[in-house]
Each structure stands twice: as C-alpha cells, then as structure tokens.
Amino acid sequence: MEDALGKFRDNHHEFTQDVSSELGRDPLSIFRDWFEKAAEGNDLEANAFVLSTSNLDNQSSSRIVYLKEILESKFVFYTNYESQKGKEILINPKVSMLFFWPTLSRQIRIEGICTKVNSSISDAYFKSRPRGSKIGAWASRQSDDLKNCIDLEERIKEYDEKFDKEVPRPNFWGGYQIETNLFEFWSGRKSRLHDRLVFTRNGDDWDVSHKNP
C-alpha cells in the first residue's frame, strides 16, 4: 500500500491551464467545451460522474453514474428509482455531481436539485437500450441484498420469458434531471497553484468568483 501511494506523490501534471479566460462565459457552455475536450481525449468514460446524495441522518453517500444527456440545461442520468440513491433523492433532492478528467487535470463540481424526468423521456431512452439491459432493469432489485447469484439469474430468465418480444419500461426505473445552481471549474496548474472559478445561480444570471486554490 505505502509503495503504491508513493507512486502518486507529487504527480500533479505540469499544466498551465488558466480558467480566468472563461470569465464572462455561461457555465453550461464552459461545461460543454470541457466535456467535449475530455471526450475526444484519453479520458475513458468522460461521461461518468460521482453523484452524492444524503439520507435522513445527513449521511452522504456517493457512487458513479453516467451522464446521458443535457435537456433544457438539466443533467440527465438513469437509474432504479427504488435504489439507495433513489430513496435518498426523495428525502433530499439537493445533490452534487463531480466530474474528474485526469488527463486534462480538470475537475468540475456541480450542485443542484434532482427530480424525475418526464416519463416519456424515460420511455424513449429505455426503448433505445439493448434487450439485455432492459431485462436487467427488471431483474435487478438495485441496492437490495442479493440472496445469491442464482436468484438474479433466475429472475433474468423469468423476465426474458415473460417479455418475449417488446420489453416495457418498469415504472421503478427511469431518468433523473439535475437543475444546476452551482458550478466550480478547477484546473490543475504548476506548483499546486490550481485555479478555481465558481458560478452561483442568481435568478437567471450567474455570480462568478475566483477562489484561492
């Protein structure tokens, strides 16, 4: 473990990116630009982000999900509504998202309010998925204890036989959209003088501040 950690000592890339040039821009367009750059570069799964939610005890929990689209400025991902995250979003819709693109030495922190997307949007997305994923959505009781693997395999078989043609979308599975109210753009710079630009929603506008690294 110690040797492995040593490998990452002082491993900040010698980047000289400056986020000040982004001042005066809309945060969503900055996000789109940075995302496109990450997607065309070497960051595998650039659309994966950490989603953090919290429960009634204010205990936060995080997991990775995929960003699937941005609809009317809202960030959309898909999941099981009865999963741990689904239950926590119901209790507290204030969530945070974190993108990290190591090859660009960039991080984007986003905060916002999470609500279910319109069922027609979930239907359209579900329809576009491969059959195996559709059956998987029915078979997996996401976040529940798994009795054993045979149990899951049997449920997959059961639903595969039940829906021999079209697989309908389960009503416990669908999309969430996050309406953003904060963006923080972080760019790695030399000697740890990292650059942070924070946008906070102010009505239809955004207040901008430059933070100490």
Ligand SMILES: Cc1cc2nc3c(=O)[nH]c(=O)nc-3n(C[C@H](O)[C@H](O)[C@H](O)COP(=O)(O)O)c2cc1C
């Ligand atoms: C790269 C990656 C992408 C993932 N994408 C999703 C996703 O889009 N939706 C989803 O429900 N789970 C996704 N997962 C699984 C989640 O991280 C998590 O294990 C699962 O949703 C259960 O989370 P919960 O019990 O906290 O609700 C992904 C995991 C990884 C590692």
